[in-house]
Amino acid sequence: MAPKIIVLLSILLLNCQLIFGQTLWCDYLISHSSGYTCQLTIINPDGLNNFTHINGTHMANMTNEDVASITVSSMNSGSNSPNIPSIICEIFPNTTSSTLTRLGVKRIHDYSYKSCKHLTHIHVNHNNITEVDENAFIENTELQFLELWFNELPTLPENVFRNQQKLIRLRLDFNRITDLPDNIFVPLRNLTFWGMESNLIKDLKIKWFENFERLETLWLFYNRIEELSTNVFHPLINLKSLGLSFNMLSNLTTEMFEQFMNLEDLWLDINELEDLPLNFFNSMTNLKELDLGTNKLSNLRAEWFKPLSNLEYLGLYENEISELSAEIFTPLQNLEFLTLEVNDIEDLPSNIFSSLINIEVIRLNANNLKIIHSDSFGVLPNFAYFTASNNQIDAFDEKLIDNSRISGIDMMNNICANFGVFDYSDSRQLIRNGLQKCFENYENLNPGCVGGNWDERVCLIEDKNQAQQEKIEHLQAAVEELQKLVQELIDRPCRS
Ligand SMILES: *[C@@H]1O[C@H](CO)[C@@H](O)[C@H](O)[C@H]1NC(C)=O
Numbered sequence: 001m002a003p004k005i006i007v008l009l010s011i012l013l014l015n016c017q018l019i020f021g022q023t024l025w026c027d028y029l030i031s032h033s034s035g036y037t038c039q040l041t042i043i044n045p046d047g048l049n050n051f052t053h054i055n056g057t058h059m060a061n062m063t064n065e066d067v068a069s070i071t072v073s074s075m076n077s078g079s080n081s082p083n084i085p086s087i088i089c090e091i092f093p094n095t096t097s098s099t100l101t102r103l104g105v106k107r108i109h110d111y112s113y114k115s116c117k118h119l120t121h122i123h124v125n126h127n128n129i130t131e132v133d134e135n136a137f138i139e140n141t142e143l144q145f146l147e148l149w150f151n152e153l154p155t156l157p158e159n160v161f162r163n164q165q166k167l168i169r170l171r172l173d174f175n176r177i178t179d180l181p182d183n184i185f186v187p188l189r190n191l192t193f194w195g196m197e198s199n200l201i202k203d204l205k206i207k208w209f210e211n212f213e214r215l216e217t218l219w220l221f222y223n224r225i226e227e228l229s230t231n232v233f234h235p236l237i238n239l240k241s242l243g244l245s246f247n248m249l250s251n252l253t254t255e256m257f258e259q260f261m262n263l264e265d266l267w268l269d270i271n272e273l274e275d276l277p278l279n280f281f282n283s284m285t286n287l288k289e290l291d292l293g294t295n296k297l298s299n300l301r302a303e304w305f306k307p308l309s310n311l312e313y314l315g316l317y318e319n320e321i322s323e324l325s326a327e328i329f330t331p332l333q334n335l336e337f338l339t340l341e342v343n344d345i346e347d348l349p350s351n352i353f354s355s356l357i358n359i360e361v362i363r364l365n366a367n368n369l370k371i372i373h374s375d376s377f378g379v380l381p382n383f384a385y386f387t388a389s390n391n392q393i394d395a396f397d398e399k400l401i402d403n404s405r406i407s408g409i410d411m412m413n414n415i416c417a418n419f420g421v422f423d424y425s426d427s428r429q430l431i432r433n434g435l436q437k438c439f440e441n442y443e444n445l446n447p448g449c450v451g452g453n454w455d456e457r458v459c460l461i462e463d464k465n466q467a468q469q470e471k472i473e474h475l476q477a478a479v480e481e482l483q484k485l486v487q488e489l490i491d492r493p494c495r496s
Pocket residue numbers: 048050051052
């Protein structure tokens with residue numbers, strides 16, 4: 001038979017199976033990353049577990065025992081099965097990696113992975129799992145990676161991880177977990193990554209964290225956490241990344257966070273924080289990223305930033321900040337990215353940013369700035385992007401362009417400019433052209449407005465314009481006076 005006809009026939013055959021009852025089928029291939037692989041097609045809408053064989057033809061000299069990895073065929077979007085039939089692991093006992101995603105799996109049974117004693121990776125994310133049996137992983141003592149994210153789990157049984165001493169990474173994100181049993185994580189002494197993002201957790205139990213001394217990443221974004229007990233995080237001495245964004249935290253104490261010597265990323269944005277204790281960050285001397293955006297902070301405390309000389313990213317956007325005290329950012333010598341968007345800042349004190357010798361990006365969109373003084377920034381050799389759209393800026397010191405390498409700027413919706421340019425190779429000249437009016441206005445500012453200390457600097461350009469207007473009127477009056485005088489002289493009869 002011509003190859004085309006064979007292909008056609010096998011497609012027809014496959015389709016017959018798809019239509020008439022249950023199908024388990026492997027396409028075998030060798031993958032660079034996973035070795036000898038069964039690409040599974042499974043049509044099992046009734047969740048049967050009485051399969052007697054898996055169809056498919058092995059590659060030359062290969063047997064079932066050589067199968068190292070099972071994945072769902074990306075070719076076959078028709079695969080679906082509410083269970084994971086036991087035959088898969090019975091037939092491929094040496095499998096180390098099982099990836100059964102987007103199959104509509106609803107339950108992981110005791111039998112599902114029982115015969116795969118060598119599994120190190122289970123990925124069963126993007127299914128509809130509401131239930132995991134207590135003994136589902138009991139034989140998987142080699143398991144290192146378990147991914148159950150994007151399912152519909154409300155909880156898990158207490159003993160489900162009792163043989164997972166080698167587990168390194170656990171992802172339970174994007175489920176509907178409201179609570180988990182006290183002792184569920186006790187065996188997981190080697191866990192370094194726990195993803196718990198987007199669940200419905202209100203309370204973090206002290207017991208969960210007791211053995212998490214090796215934990216490096218804890219993602220609790222998008223939950224319902226309102227309060228933390230003082231010592232809940234205390235065992236986490238190796239934590240590097242803590243995600244608490246999008247919760248309802250309002251009252252954090254130093255004691256809760258005092259063991260975070262190794263913490264590098266702390267995400268506290270989208271909470272209800274109005275203030276933090278002065279020594280809150282004292283233990284966190286290794287912090288690199290700190291996000292405090294979308295909270296209710298109004299008073300930035302100088303003490304907060306003193307221990308943070310390693311910080312590279314600071315997010316303070318969408319708060320209620322109206323004043324910046326002059327020295328506040330001085331300790332942040334390694335800061336590269338600062339965002340202060342959507343606050344009520346009216347003025348940038350002299351030298352407020354000038355210690356930030358590594359800064360690359362400053363974002364100040366949607367504040368109430370009126371004048372951009374270069375002495376707020378000093379000389380910043382890496383400063384490349386400045387955004388200040390939606391302010392009331394009417395004057396801009398051109399020296400800021402000279403003293404930096406700004407190549408991207410957003411000055412949309414300001415008084416002297418409605419202009420932005422982002423990283424064209426020749427953008428510096430474009431920027432100079434686009435901000436010409438702002439530069440001219442700055443040149444014409446009252447001398448007293450430039451270089452004063454910050455509370456004296458609110459310097460309205462209208463005043464200057466008015467002064468000029470008055471001068472002109474004065475001059476005009478003088479000219480009129482003179483003209484009158486001349487006229488009088490002309491009109492006066494000559495003495496002959
Ligand atoms: C499995 O069970 C179903 C339903 O009981 C039945 O229709 C089917 O023939 C069985 N398959 C095998 C291979 O025994």
